[in-house]
Amino acid sequence: MIRRCATVVAAVVVALTGCGPSVADPGPDLAQLADSLIADEQAIRDPATPEPALISAAQQQQAAYRDVARHPDWDAVIAPRIPAALAQAYSRNVDAARELFGMTPPKDTVPPWTIQSPAPADELLGYFHEAQQASGVDWTYLAAINLVESRFGRINGNSSAGAQGPMQFLPATFAAYGSGDIHAPRDAILAAGRYLAANGFAADPDGALHHYNHSAAYVRAVGDYAAVMAADPAAFAGYYQWQVYYRTTAGDILLPVGYSASSPIPAADYLATHPQ
Numbered sequence: 001m002i003r004r005c006a007t008v009v010a011a012v013v014v015a016l017t018g019c020g021p022s023v024a025d026p027g028p029d030l031a032q033l034a035d036s037l038i039a040d041e042q043a044i045r046d047p048a049t050p051e052p053a054l055i056s057a058a059q060q061q062q063a064a065y066r067d068v069a070r071h072p073d074w075d076a077v078i079a080p081r082i083p084a085a086l087a088q089a090y091s092r093n094v095d096a097a098r099e100l101f102g103m104t105p106p107k108d109t110v111p112p113w114t115i116q117s118p119a120p121a122d123e124l125l126g127y128f129h130e131a132q133q134a135s136g137v138d139w140t141y142l143a144a145i146n147l148v149e150s151r152f153g154r155i156n157g158n159s160s161a162g163a164q165g166p167m168q169f170l171p172a173t174f175a176a177y178g179s180g181d182i183h184a185p186r187d188a189i190l191a192a193g194r195y196l197a198a199n200g201f202a203a204d205p206d207g208a209l210h211h212y213n214h215s216a217a218y219v220r221a222v223g224d225y226a227a228v229m230a231a232d233p234a235a236f237a238g239y240y241q242w243q244v245y246y247r248t249t250a251g252d253i254l255l256p257v258g259y260s261a262s263s264p265i266p267a268a269d270y271l272a273t274h275p276q
Helices: 008-017 030-045 051-070 072-081 084-103 121-135 139-150 171-177 185-198 205-212 216-231 235-240 267-273
Strands: 244-248 251-255
Touching: 030 051, 030 072, 030 084, 030 235, 051 072, 051 084, 051 235, 072 084, 084 216, 121 139, 121 185, 121 235, 139 185, 139 205, 139 216, 139 235, 171 185, 185 205, 205 216, 216 235, 251 267
Parallel strands: none
Antiparallel strands: 244 251
């Protein structure tokens, strides 16, 4: 609700009670949101887009999909404005965000993680394709897992179950399917390819993903992102620039590169010193 005080008396009332004359909040301009998202998607897919503009478009794209995912009531306005060439990407990105939101209820603390710069995009793509050649697991699924699990290695921290590294392996599972360093992108990505192949990816990708994470929502979200990249590999460039947002009871908190905590921090305390 937008509050506006028309008189000095009204201002005093607002100061004392928080109440006063009001008008309905018109909410965001959904047509403008849709048009901006379309422009961002097109910029991401244009090889001529300079890197600074690509980064800006990707981060705006990420924020837009998070907003849309929270508001199913916006679908009727936004979805019809999306051109046919982007319609599948739009619907899958929104669906993936909604599935993942359902898996991650807001917490009242921010996590004991370190946020670091990821390996270069071309380097990661090389590892995804190497793993595909070795295991038969499509690179898009490996990239989608890396996106969901750690934002391509930005998140350095263990899960509540003890999973580690950019592909979030339990150490015992990595020992069975990997070699080298569980935290090294190449070693983790190759291990993920072997694990998915051993669990029947060739015949049943969803079943193999379910072995990776026993959640139907996870399987669907990873499949959504993989399908977007399969339809247009240029979409990877946008996903690569997505940042680390953490859902808290105080709202979404962006954890930038350089964030580091050895124990959970109350979200309100973090926001007091790191306004968003």
